[in-house]
Amino acid sequence: MxxxxxxxxxxxxxxxxxxxxxxxxxxxxxxxxxxxxxxxxxxxxxxxxxxxxxxxxxxxxxxxxxxxxxxxxxxxxxxxxxxxxxxxxxxxxxxxxxxxxxxxxxxxxxxxxxxxxxxxxxxxxxxxxxxxxxxxxxxxxxxxxxxxxxxxxxxxxxxxxxxxxxxxVTIDAELPVHTRFLELQAGSADRPDLQTAATVVSGGRALGSTESFDLIYKLADALGAGVGASRAAVDAGYVPNEMQVGQTGKIIAPDLYIAIGISGAIQHLTGIKDAGTIVAINKDGEAPIFEVADIGLVGDLFTIVPELQDAVS
Amino acid sequence: MDKILVGLKRVVDYNVRVRVRSDGSGVETDGVKMSINPFDEIALEEALRIKERGDASEVIVVSIGGNDSQQQLRTGLAMGADRAILVDSGETRDPLTYARVFLALIERENPGLVILGKQAIDDDNSQTGQMLAALWDRPQATFASKLEVNGDKATVTREVDVGLEIVEIDLPAVVTVDLRMNEPRYVKLPDIMKAKKKPLDTIDIAELNIEQAPAIKEVNFEPPSDREKGVLVDDVAGLVAALKDKGLL
CATH class of the missing domain: 3.40.50.620 (HUPs)
Known part of the structure; x- marks a missing residue:
């Protein structure tokens, strides 16, 4: 057995x-x-x-x-x-x-x-x-x-x-001391954990700056959602690395995933393909994210996101 | 420290859209561009920077695989590695064997650091570095985004799920690197010419007397199940209605 x-x-x-x-x-x-x-x-x-x-x-x-x-x-x-x-x-x-x-x-x-x-x-x-x-x-x-x-x-x-x-049980083994923990710099704990949240809102490079990423946080807070990001947004320095969703970041499976300003590189899609429902908001109607999105909305995220936030608040 | 060992794995290039062979025997590699695993390139860049700071005297690149991996080793030499070792492993390609090969090379070379990529982008296993550290009975600092060598110790920042973890390790040790550690340099033409004269030794895996690891058999490859293409809505009202329809709002 x-x-x-x-x-x-x-x-x-x-x-x-x-x-x-x-x-x-x-x-x-x-x-x-x-x-x-x-x-x-x-x-x-x-x-x-x-x-x-x-x-x-x-x-x-x-x-x-x-x-x-x-x-x-x-x-x-x-x-x-x-x-x-x-x-x-x-x-x-x-x-x-x-x-x-x-x-x-x-x-x-x-x-x-x-x-x-x-x-x-x-x-x-x-x-x-x-x-x-x-x-x-x-x-x-x-x-x-x-x-x-x-x-x-x-x-x-x-x-x-x-x-x-x-x-x-007690284990009688000599344990090494060659590796020493110094410090943990953890991200904000005010939002649901990205890996277990039922809803996740993610932003991409189209946000354009750390300040604009506020739009993502506000929408997430209105939805009680966790916040993620594409590798491009992390590499551009808008958000810390622990928010990265994708092959080399976190693989997640929320009930609802909202991708905002994310084009949908294969490495990102790898991280979300088990999500229940994927929503894509992007100004480029040809973006690969629309190939996997259950619901797509083509348009300017800077007008859509605040409107959506109002609608769900 | 004297030497740094860096592993370079030959993999299907990052930009290639991988296709599964119709007979399920693997993915298509005929006529496909092959490159150094991107994480390994970052590992090499870090080793070169440590040497350039004066904290190491020699950077040795190692590849385990077939003869064609010479190409990636030559690229590594052109980036600035001092010499290369190719371990011809025939058809044997599994992380535990890789770890045992590295251990055998460590016994020959006595490096102060072994720097590897955190995973290879072909099998996505993420095992070799941790296994090597276990067999060597030395520290491992995985998923590193920052590495500072201070004499016989190093301080390493690790990218973990909740944020950044900082650890101190005694050397020698194994470090596996994440994407944000550095930006690898571009190789210039004169360096490619110079690299041709640098030493590249080939060792048959049989010479290393490695114990055969119990193999995990790859029985069948298939493409992932596709998500169905969904619907487009016209505006926020349409989006909200569609989400309500699914019971998500």
């Missing part, structure tokens, strides 16, 4: 929604028994929260003062120490999981399956390659452990009606 261990992502005593999406992915493996491991300096609240996820049988707490910051070189040996008896180890395809999981895979002597978007069987998965321009079906060797990251935009969070057992 497949036994899946999921490495939880969390911060400030709360689980990141990416973990519930990993559980949903693992639940697609027939007959899988799912456990979640929480590495933290104080894992109690996160463990209690994760124990309610439907499909999770056991939550394993690993408390260690060296886990106060998420350092892959410190966490990988601890993950490896609890993998005995598991057929699969999953983590989210967020910067947390992308940093940690290949380090785990290498210590276990296997390649990793990156960005699972569909489970076909216990050792068969679909994943995107070439910026999402192709989807490849992969088969992992049946005689070795499967280490994988889960493309979180492909899954809906597992519901919270479970009741898993919680137990704590």
């Amino acid at each position: 497949p036994k899946v261990l999921i490495v939880a992502e969390h911060a400030d005593g709360k689980a990141n929604p990416s973990t519930a999406k990993c559980v949903a992915c693992a639940s697609a493996i027939p007959d899988a028994e799912i456990h979640v491991v929480v590495l933290s300096d104080d894992s109690e609240n996160v463990a209690n929260e994760l124990a309610t996820l439907a499909g999770v049988a056991r939550v394993i707490r690993v408390d260690n003062s060296q886990n106060s910051n998420t350092i892959a070189a410190v966490q990988a040996p601890q993950v490896v120490a609890v993998t005995d008896g598991y057929s699969h180890v999953f983590g989210p395809s967020t910067t947390f999981g992308k940093d940690l999981m290949p380090r785990v895979a290498a210590l276990l002597g296997v390649n990793q399956v990156s960005d699972i978007m569909e489970v076909l069987g216990s050792h068969s998965f679909k994943r995107p390659v070439y910026a999402g321009n192709a989807v490849v079906t992969v088969e992992t060797p049946s005689d070795s452990i499967v280490v994988a990251t889960v493309r979180v935009a492909s899954y809906r969070s597992a519901p919270n009606d479970g009741d898993a057992t919680i137990d704590a």
